[in-house]
Amino acid sequence: MKRTTLMSAIALASLVTVSACGGRTDGETAPAEETAAAPAEVEAAAPETAAAPTEPEVEANGTVIDINMYTRDPDDSSGLQVFKPRLITAQVGDTVRFIPTDPTHQSSSIDGMIPEGARGWEGEINQEVSYVLPMPGIYGYQCVPHYAAGMIGLIIVEGDGMTDNLEAAKAVSHPGLAGREFNEVFEEAESGGML
Numbered sequence: 001m002k003r004t005t006l007m008s009a010i011a012l013a014s015l016v017t018v019s020a021c022g023g024r025t026d027g028e029t030a031p032a033e034e035t036a037a038a039p040a041e042v043e044a045a046a047p048e049t050a051a052a053p054t055e056p057e058v059e060a061n062g063t064v065i066d067i068n069m070y071t072r073d074p075d076d077s078s079g080l081q082v083f084k085p086r087l088i089t090a091q092v093g094d095t096v097r098f099i100p101t102d103p104t105h106q107s108s109s110i111d112g113m114i115p116e117g118a119r120g121w122e123g124e125i126n127q128e129v130s131y132v133l134p135m136p137g138i139y140g141y142q143c144v145p146h147y148a149a150g151m152i153g154l155i156i157v158e159g160d161g162m163t164d165n166l167e168a169a170k171a172v173s174h175p176g177l178a179g180r181e182f183n184e185v186f187e188e189a190e191s192g193g194m195l
């Protein structure tokens, strides 16, 4: 009995040592250092790491369109909290990449302003976020902290059915200055022949 317990303790101790060393070699930080965690928790942490990059809905075609996030518009000192360019046309498979040029911004698609069946995106503040555009249509997006301040943008993905969600997207109501900004962007798209 005693012997078995001792053996188990030794076995456990070596397991713990192995996982701690393994963790350091992998460059993993906090979870691996918690040696008391035992193998079960180490295993549990693994799928989380593997699942991090989300699979795109369609294969990226290699074209990347950068959209910068600014606190002050570099081309117009009266413009605050802006995406640039805030209105673009794109093709299915293009990647839009939101760049945290200035701090405190992020980009998220707006519910009701993306084509039905598209997953949309949600970026972290101060971090770059990319989205592979999966189908033709209208994609409205915001910076969550500055939505009411009018920090919004629009992507028009060309192709069959590109205007299928246009009316629905236009009908979405917005807080603060965002409604006026979206009206301007839709007008710009129409007068510019994008829609």
Ligand SMILES: [Cu+2]
Binding pocket: 081, 104, 105, 106, 143, 144, 145, 146, 151
């Ligand atoms: Cu912002």
